[in-house]
Amino acid sequence: MNSIHLICLGVQDLAQSRKFYRAIGFVEPNDEHANEIVFFNNTGTKLELFPYSELLKDIGLNATEHPFPKSFNGVTHAFNAKSKEEVDFIFKKALANGAQLIKQPVWGDWGGYSGYFSDPNGYYWEVAYSKDWQFDDNDMLVIE
Amino acid sequence: MNSIHLICLGVQDLAQSRKFYRAIGFVEPNDEHANEIVFFNNTGTKLELFPYSELLKDIGLNATEHPFPKSFNGVTHAFNAKSKEEVDFIFKKALANGAQLIKQPVWGDWGGYSGYFSDPNGYYWEVAYSKDWQFDDNDMLVIE
Numbered sequence: 356m357n358s359i360h361l362i363c364l365g366v367q368d369l370a371q372s373r374k375f376y377r378a379i380g381f382v383e384p385n386d387e388h389a390n391e392i393v394f395f396n397n398t399g400t401k402l403e404l405f406p407y408s409e410l411l412k413d414i415g416l417n418a419t420e421h422p423f424p425k426s427f428n429g430v431t432h433a434f435n436a437k438s439k440e441e442v443d444f445i446f447k448k449a450l451a452n453g454a455q456l457i458k459q460p461v462w463g464d465w466g467g468y469s470g471y472f473s474d475p476n477g478y479y480w481e482v483a484y485s486k487d488w489q490f491d492d493n494d495m496l497v498i499e
Numbered sequence: 500m501n502s503i504h505l506i507c508l509g510v511q512d513l514a515q516s517r518k519f520y521r522a523i524g525f526v527e528p529n530d531e532h533a534n535e536i537v538f539f540n541n542t543g544t545k546l547e548l549f550p551y552s553e554l555l556k557d558i559g560l561n562a563t564e565h566p567f568p569k570s571f572n573g574v575t576h577a578f579n580a581k582s583k584e585e586v587d588f589i590f591k592k593a594l595a596n597g598a599q600l601i602k603q604p605v606w607g608d609w610g611g612y613s614g615y616f617s618d619p620n621g622y623y624w625e626v627a628y629s630k631d632w633q634f635d636d637n638d639m640l641v642i643e
Contacts, residue, residue, distance in 0.1 A: 356524040356589050356626070358542040359506065360640050361577035363625070380500040384643055396642045398502040400544035400576075407573060414615050414623070415602050416571055427558070427565040428572035429551060430622065432544075433505035445500050458559050471558050478574065479558070481507070482500070493637050496504050498540045499528055 359400045362432060365407035366476050367423060369393065371453070372404050375475050378452040379445065398494045424477065431471070433481040435488055435496060439468045442484050446470060449480075503544045506576060509551035510620050511567060513537065515597070516548050519619050522596040523589065542638045568621065575615070577625040579632055579640060583612045586628050590614060593624075 366372040373393045377383065381395040381402060393404040405413075407423055436442045442460050450456055453475045460470030460482070467485030474480065489497040510516040517537045521527065525539040525546060537548040549557075551567055580586045586604050594600055597619045604614030604626070611629030618624065633641040 356578050356592075357526055357539075358578060358638050359544055359546060359576050360579040360638075361575075361625075362503065362506065362544070363575045363577065365573040365575075382501055394642045395501075399639065400503055400506070401640050401642055402503060410573075410575070411571070414571070414575075421571040424568060424570075424573050426568075427555070427560055428574065429509040429554075429568050429620070430572060430574050431505075431507045431509075431554070431558075432503050433507065434500050434502060435504040448500075476573070481505075493639075494502050495543065495637075496545050498538045498545055 361401050361403050363403040363405050363410065364474075364476065364478055365410035365423075366404050367407055368475070369404060369406050371475055375453050376402065376404070379449050379454075427479060428477075431479045431481050433483060435490075436482060436484045439484050442468055442470070442482050445482050446472060449474075449482075454480075505545050505547050507547040507549055507554065508618075508620065508622055509554035509567075510548050511551055512619070513548060513550050515619055519597050520546065520548070523593050523598075571623060572621075575623045575625050577627060579634075580626060580628045583628050586612055586614070586626050589626050590616060593618075593626075598624075 381397055384396050395402040411418055449472050454472040457471040457473055460468055462468050467483055469481055469483030471479055471481050491497055525541055528540050539546040593616050598616040601615040601617055604612055606612050611627055613625055613627030615623055615625050635641055
């Protein structure tokens with residue numbers, strides 16, 4: 356196992372979450388099932404949105420023992436931009452579409468520029484830029 | 500924003516988590532900082548392990564309001580195998596190395612074979628196989 360194919364976010368309101376991710380740039384194929392489950396055609400590991408209650412059913416968990424997380428859930432997903440301006444543009448777009456500002460982008464002592472927002476469900480995203488990153492032909496990070 | 504570059508898992512014990520992901524097949528480059536932060540050289544969005552306490556600091560959260568999640572955190576990451584046998588092999592490997600069985604792989608009415616385990620931190624992974632999936636040259640899912 357040396358690949359990750361899908362990131363599934365269990366969401367509370369599928370239509371609202373779908374609208375948010377489309378607004379910040381994620382692209383869907385034509386999909387007749389998009390009212391039940393959403394797959395985005397993004398680069399890299401694909402993003403999937405699935406109602407939290409359905410995800411619990413699929414896993415076999417009950418909602419009493421596993422309520423929807425109310426605080427930070429321990430995981431962040433990151434988009435690595437190609438410029439500081441792109442980071443700022445994405446934050447503006449995300450906040451205008453229902454994201455919550457968690458940390459305003461700042462230059463860090465590691466040499467990069469980054470911040471965090473949470474999506475309408477409370478899932479955290481880091482958007483960052485560093486001149487030191489390299490990307491491969493599929494726009495994925497080169498880890499050396 | 501139409502890419503995902505990094506999946507960061509905030510982990511309670513970096514050395515233990517690193518050992519687990521190496522055991523199930525994730526490959527690291529030589530990295531002198533692997534005692535502080537781990538990046539795997541996997542296909543697709545890259546997997547990163549970072550101590551939970553450090554991740555909280557980076558985001559600017561405090562541990563009282565954001566304790567380490569004790570129940571399902573709402574997110575799953577999936578590995579899509581090329582055969583039923585590969586799914587079984589990965590489950591065997593994961594469970595032998597400290598994963599917890601959440602759902603034994605079964606054939607579902609959607610035509611595929613899949614199950615869930617959680618890693619030593621309690622983060623959920625789905626491992627699945629379906630004859631209907633297509634993969635591109637980078638081993639990423641084709642979403643049509």
